[in-house]
Amino acid sequence: SRNIRLAVIPGDGIGTEVVAEGLKVLEAVGTKIEPTHYDLGAARYHRTGETLPDSVLEELRGFDAILLGAIGDPSVPPGILERDLLLRLRFTFDHYVNLRPVKLFPGVETPLADTPAEDIDMIVVREGTEGLYAGTGGVMRRGTPHEIATQESLNTAHGVERVVRYAFEQAKSRPRKKLTLVHKTNVLSYAGDLWQRTVNRVAEEYPEVTTDYSHIDAASMFFVTQPERFDVIVTDNLFGDIITDLGAAIAGGIGLAASGNINPERTAPSMFEPVHGSAPDIAGQGKADPTATILSVAMLLDHLGLRDEAAKVEQAVADDIVERLAGWAGRTTHEIGDDITARVSG
Amino acid sequence: SRNIRLAVIPGDGIGTEVVAEGLKVLEAVGTKIEPTHYDLGAARYHRTGETLPDSVLEELRGFDAILLGAIGDPSVPPGILERDLLLRLRFTFDHYVNLRPVKLFPGVETPLADTPAEDIDMIVVREGTEGLYAGTGGVMRRGTPHEIATQESLNTAHGVERVVRYAFEQAKSRPRKKLTLVHKTNVLSYAGDLWQRTVNRVAEEYPEVTTDYSHIDAASMFFVTQPERFDVIVTDNLFGDIITDLGAAIAGGIGLAASGNINPERTAPSMFEPVHGSAPDIAGQGKADPTATILSVAMLLDHLGLRDEAAKVEQAVADDIVERLAGWAGRTTHEIGDDITARVSG
Numbered sequence: 096s097r098n099i100r101l102a103v104i105p106g107d108g109i110g111t112e113v114v115a116e117g118l119k120v121l122e123a124v125g126t127k128i129e130p131t132h133y134d135l136g137a138a139r140y141h142r143t144g145e146t147l148p149d150s151v152l153e154e155l156r157g158f159d160a161i162l163l164g165a166i167g168d169p170s171v172p173p174g175i176l177e178r179d180l181l182l183r184l185r186f187t188f189d190h191y192v193n194l195r196p197v198k199l200f201p202g203v204e205t206p207l208a209d210t211p212a213e214d215i216d217m218i219v220v221r222e223g224t225e226g227l228y229a230g231t232g233g234v235m236r237r238g239t240p241h242e243i244a245t246q247e248s249l250n251t252a253h254g255v256e257r258v259v260r261y262a263f264e265q266a267k268s269r270p271r272k273k274l275t276l277v278h279k280t281n282v283l284s285y286a287g288d289l290w291q292r293t294v295n296r297v298a299e300e301y302p303e304v305t306t307d308y309s310h311i312d313a314a315s316m317f318f319v320t321q322p323e324r325f326d327v328i329v330t331d332n333l334f335g336d337i338i339t340d341l342g343a344a345i346a347g348g349i350g351l352a353a354s355g356n357i358n359p360e361r362t363a364p365s366m367f368e369p370v371h372g373s374a375p376d377i378a379g380q381g382k383a384d385p386t387a388t389i390l391s392v393a394m395l396l397d398h399l400g401l402r403d404e405a406a407k408v409e410q411a412v413a414d415d416i417v418e419r420l421a422g423w424a425g426r427t428t429h430e431i432g433d434d435i436t437a438r439v440s441g
Numbered sequence: 442s443r444n445i446r447l448a449v450i451p452g453d454g455i456g457t458e459v460v461a462e463g464l465k466v467l468e469a470v471g472t473k474i475e476p477t478h479y480d481l482g483a484a485r486y487h488r489t490g491e492t493l494p495d496s497v498l499e500e501l502r503g504f505d506a507i508l509l510g511a512i513g514d515p516s517v518p519p520g521i522l523e524r525d526l527l528l529r530l531r532f533t534f535d536h537y538v539n540l541r542p543v544k545l546f547p548g549v550e551t552p553l554a555d556t557p558a559e560d561i562d563m564i565v566v567r568e569g570t571e572g573l574y575a576g577t578g579g580v581m582r583r584g585t586p587h588e589i590a591t592q593e594s595l596n597t598a599h600g601v602e603r604v605v606r607y608a609f610e611q612a613k614s615r616p617r618k619k620l621t622l623v624h625k626t627n628v629l630s631y632a633g634d635l636w637q638r639t640v641n642r643v644a645e646e647y648p649e650v651t652t653d654y655s656h657i658d659a660a661s662m663f664f665v666t667q668p669e670r671f672d673v674i675v676t677d678n679l680f681g682d683i684i685t686d687l688g689a690a691i692a693g694g695i696g697l698a699a700s701g702n703i704n705p706e707r708t709a710p711s712m713f714e715p716v717h718g719s720a721p722d723i724a725g726q727g728k729a730d731p732t733a734t735i736l737s738v739a740m741l742l743d744h745l746g747l748r749d750e751a752a753k754v755e756q757a758v759a760d761d762i763v764e765r766l767a768g769w770a771g772r773t774t775h776e777i778g779d780d781i782t783a784r785v786s787g
């Protein structure tokens with residue numbers, strides 16, 4: 096089989112460090128992979144003023160997948176790199192499924208008291224291309240006492256239905272077969288109505304899947320008090336952003352949370368990235384946990400049909416976690432990467 | 442002094458049960474109070490089709506304060522009672538401060554492991570009259586594959602500045618004097634920019650207050666992993682909705698979370714209500730914890746300048762909580778109300 100063409104965007108802060116470990120594992124697991132590095136992020140922005148040149152965007156389109164570290168640096172005004180680089184990639188490549196497992200690995204400490212590992216095992220299917228992330232809105236009379244600033248949430252039948260269908264497929268394939276829509280239908284009535292009607296309609300095609308609804312405020316509470324309520328969650332872009340960080344927190348922390356920005360029709364490359372940010376405060380110190388990136392690599396392998404390799408990486412992480420209970424605090428980014436690499440090579 | 446004229450809206454589900462206990466405590470603490478009941482909610486909606494007649498709204502305007510139980514019932518389509526009754530009251534009476542303490546009482550169990558009570562002690566100042574709650578937006582081609590549904594977040598300099606000022610006053614009066622803006626400035630750039638600029642500008646008038654910023658996704662994570670980061674939080678209507686339910690969860694549950702919908706200029710009555718909903722599943726069974734309502738009554742007393750009475754109610758709740766460790770599970774709504782009443786009368 097031909098080599099996998101992988102675009103690698105280490106990005107900012109700890110991005111570089113964790114991506115290096117991800118690539119090490121990817122090579123060790125025995126894939127024929129041909130990585131091409133792209134130096135997008137804060138450094139390039141400062142050097143050239145570019146965030147994501149059109150020519151680079153078109154080049155990226157030709158790859159089989161993208162591995163991304165983290166984007167964002169305090170030296171760049173908030174939003175520039177996020178919107179013009181990260182969100183532009185998600186939007187241009189139609190990553191309408193932002194897939195984020197929330198799973199407590201046995202042996203990992205959760206901040207929740209008395210919660211057995213099996214109680215935290217869900218998949219959040221976050222919509223990735225619309226809602227408030229559309230970026231539409233505006234400002235009038237800026238800086239005056241009469242300023243008005245608006246943001247618009249754009250939701251389309253096309254955009255909602257495709258992600259809801261994906262979520263039903265996920266739910267169908269899992270033992271519990273339960274899908275929960277998370278929204279705020281009692282306040283966001285137009286968007287909420289579209290989401291709820293879509294779930295109701297698609298549900299008819301999936302009689303084996305139990306459907307459920309929770310307001311985002313109640314769902315946030317349940318994440319902490321009854322995480323076992325959830326199996327598959329489908330939700331919009333902003334609610335998904337919030338609830339997956341909360342999910343990362345309850346499942347042992349942002350150091351373990353993986354994600355895939357997926358284009359299920361494969362009309363453009365999907366992009367895999369840890370949920371965490373660039374963490375400039377600990378960058379360059381070898382303190383970052385590369386596990387979230389390594390688990391994102393497992394999602395990448397799975398997406399490319401390399402299921403055995405994906406399972407091997409996941410198992411290596413699970414084994415590493417069980418053993419880290421003893422020596423966790425001591426290991427550097429490199430050492431964790433090396434330990435997991437040794438396991439997948441073995 | 443003249444009697445306090447209190448409008449009482451028990452509302453739906455457990456609302457009636459918890460409000461009865463709140464009133465009992467209010468009377469026992471020795472206030473001259475003159476309650477008038479209003480039967481707004483699902484029952485009246487079904488009987489007459491009315492949610493909140495204009496004449497009732499005008500009558501309510503004449504009261505010193507409003508005590509509300511809970512609004513919402515599954516027999517009414519989502520959003521009708523919420524928007525036309527609850528949100529209409531908040532908007533018409535300009536309750537721009539939705540004040541929600543998140544405080545772990547000593548003796549209360551938090552779902553967070555290894556978290557001492559003093560780590561969870563913050564006040565969330567949630568904006569109550571704008572943002573996505575404005576209800577603007579629309580739908581086109583409803584029910585077709587080309588449907589578009591929009592929601593608009595409306596933010597004004599007027600609306601943001603007044604709530605930010607209120608939050609700075611709160612922060613100034615607390616030992617830690619720390620204010621955190623919670624938003625999503627990297628994605629909601631127009632609204633986020635208005636919020637951030639307003640906080641920066643008002644901060645200059647409060648050199649003694651430390652200001653800080655956290656994205657809503659990170660803040661949700663920190664609520665679970667490092668709640669001690671927060672002292673006073675100021676945030677918009679929707680983020681405040683989410684984060685205060687999460688706050689209730691970490692501070693021992695929704696049964697203890699109080700709130701005030703406050704009109705600081707007193708151009709209309711402020712309204713006090715537990716954060717929890719109508720909980721139709723346990724309504725009428727005497728299972729609801731009235732403590733959140735009783736704590737809301739304490740906030741009401743404080744707002745009316747009856748600080749000694751407010752402190753007495755709060756202390757009674759704190760004492761009751763310490764003792765409930767022994768016999769919590771056994772007590773009914775009535776019994777908890779009676780126990781707290783006995784303490785404030787003593």
Ligand SMILES: CC(C)[C@H](C(=O)O)[C@@H](O)C(=O)O
Nearest residue numbers: 177178181336370627628658
């Ligand atoms: C960096 C930011 C734009 C991004 C988002 O909000 O989607 C991040 O929080 C995430 O969850 O991947």
Ligand SMILES: CC(C)[C@H](C(=O)O)[C@@H](O)C(=O)O
Nearest residue numbers: 281282312523524527682716
């Ligand atoms: C019932 C609902 C409209 C309300 C809100 O979203 O404000 C509730 O969740 C609350 O927090 O008081």
